[in-house]
């Protein structure tokens with residue numbers, strides 16, 4: 001979709017929202033409020049200030065619509081003129097509150113963890129207090145008067161915003177384009193400013209608008225109590241307080257500013273609601289469980305010493321749950337040599353993606369990654385400093401995600417997103433980095449690369465975005481490309497182009513590839529070796545050339561039998577693997593596949609098999625890798641495959 005059509009779509013959403021009852025009310029109220037704020041003091045400033053000692057404390061009359069105050073000034077004009085000051089003060093207090101809140105809310109993601117936690121705890125405590133109580137407290141601290149009241153209301157608004165910003169930032173932090181930027185080595189502050197803030201702007205705007213209504217009310221309350229605006233200046237709160245003194249003589253003197261506060265507050269709230277309806281804002285909730293040490297699992301077999309790009313030994317990924325830990329990756333071990341292409345296959349939930357994310361150091365707190373060894377290009381990733389990691393991963397590791405739509409920041413041009421890493425790591429200036437980005441886009445066969453580099457992600461097709469993502473990986477000199485289901489969201493022809501591009505990149509750049517896929521056929525065509533994962537572990541590691549002849553694990557054979565190929569007899573029902581893999585927190589004793597395995601014995605149900613070498617390039621975790629042992633039940637073997 002082009003940006004013009006996007007704007008058109010947005011425009012029609014706005015006009016549709018304005019035609020709803022809420023939308024129409026909010027537009028009318030807002031226009032009236034803005035007109036009064038701008039024109040009120042100009043048109044009626046003099047009448048509002050005119051003192052008439054002959055008309056002190058009068059009730060409504062033809063000359064004075066809402067009566068007069070204790071100096072004979074016209075209350076109707078004063079209420080109209082007070083609009084500007086009341087709205088101005090509420091807007092300033094909200095702006096200061098939102099800014100302070102935004103800083104407090106986003107600081108934890110740039111500061112060291114301990115300092116960040118301190119701020120988060122302070123915000124949590126402040127959020128627990130009612131806003132008006134906080135405003136009163138701060139009003140006393142900052143002193144009586146307009147400035148004190150502005151600061152008091154701003155500081156009372158800030159904690160709510162800080163919490164909202166934290167939650168929104170956390171919800172964006174897991175998006176692919178943020179992961180991609182992190183992999184490209186983009187620093188925390190830049191990540192925040194360029195990738196997180198632009199994408200949480202809309203919900204923050206909506207909440208700021210609604211908060212302005214609250215600020216207006218809070219201001220009126222402080223002025224009413226005599227600790228806000230001081231005479232001779234006046235806002236609605238002050239007029240309300242003055243009107244209340246003579247409420248029995250002239251109730252309109254108090255009711256008019258009161259009604260003005262209510263109507264203006266309503267205008268802000270309704271505008272907020274209308275904006276929320278158009279931009280589709282929903283506020284996610286945060287989650288911070290406790291974190292004890294995850295359980296240990298046995299290490300798997302070791303690869304003989306070759307020059308390795310990646311060396312993973314006993315990798316575990318654990319997440320806290322209210323009642324303990326769930327460990328979806330339970331001791332994965334494998335190695336990747338330079339230029340080698342390895343496929344990772346397995347059913348959904350087997351831990352493929354988490355393994356890729358753990359290798360890229362993209363598992364976020366509260367997730368915990370442990371390993372006996374996790375080395376990339378000779379650097380231990382678990383003990384490396386953040387700076388080392390940024391340098392190393394930013395230049396040598398590329399990541400291609402499943403959803404090409406979410407892989408790029410929607411608010412930034414493609415070329416700039418590619419260039420970002422080069423500005424950071426290669427010391428290139430903006431122009432040079434952009435030129436390199438264009439060159440890389442050309443390299444991945446993006447037509448009219450120069451023009452395309454200036455376009456936004458939504459102007460690219462899915463296949464082009466995926467190629468651009470690979471191009472982003474090529475901004476450095478990647479030693480390893482981790483591609484997580486890179487073709488799942490694409491149609492078949494585009495799938496082939498992307499796979500071909502990956503293969504070409506591997507050749508030209510001598511980059512190793514870790515291709516995560518549930519499509520065994522794709523892996524067989526593209527990779528040298530295949531890791532078969534089941535319930536968070538590698539159960540077989542074998543050359544793809546041997547796929548047809550020597551898979552040893554019953555699960556691998558089952559996966560192969562369930563793969564649809566061109567030569568599959570379409571009249572025969574496709575083999576299926578009976579049952580479902582266990583949930584990560586319900587993995588049984590013994591071999592996790594035993595319950596679905598036609599050859600399972602008592603030993604399989606009680607002892608967990610270790611991944612062991614069966615020949616030079618082949619490892620398998622099975623007690624009966626040759627399929628020689630008869631099953632201990634009368635079940636028929638459900639799957640084909642060579643024995």
Ligand SMILES: Nc1ncnc2c1ncn2[C@@H]1O[C@H](COP(=O)(O)OP(=O)(O)OP(=O)(O)O)[C@@H](O)[C@H]1O
Nearest residue numbers: 319326328347348349350351352353354355518584
């Ligand atoms: N943040 C998390 N907290 C708790 N559990 C998680 C988290 N992320 C993933 N999991 C669980 O870990 C398991 C493995 O997830 P993973 O995404 O690695 O699977 P996968 O093999 O890549 O599956 P798919 O092919 O569907 O992407 C799943 O059961 C998933 O529910």
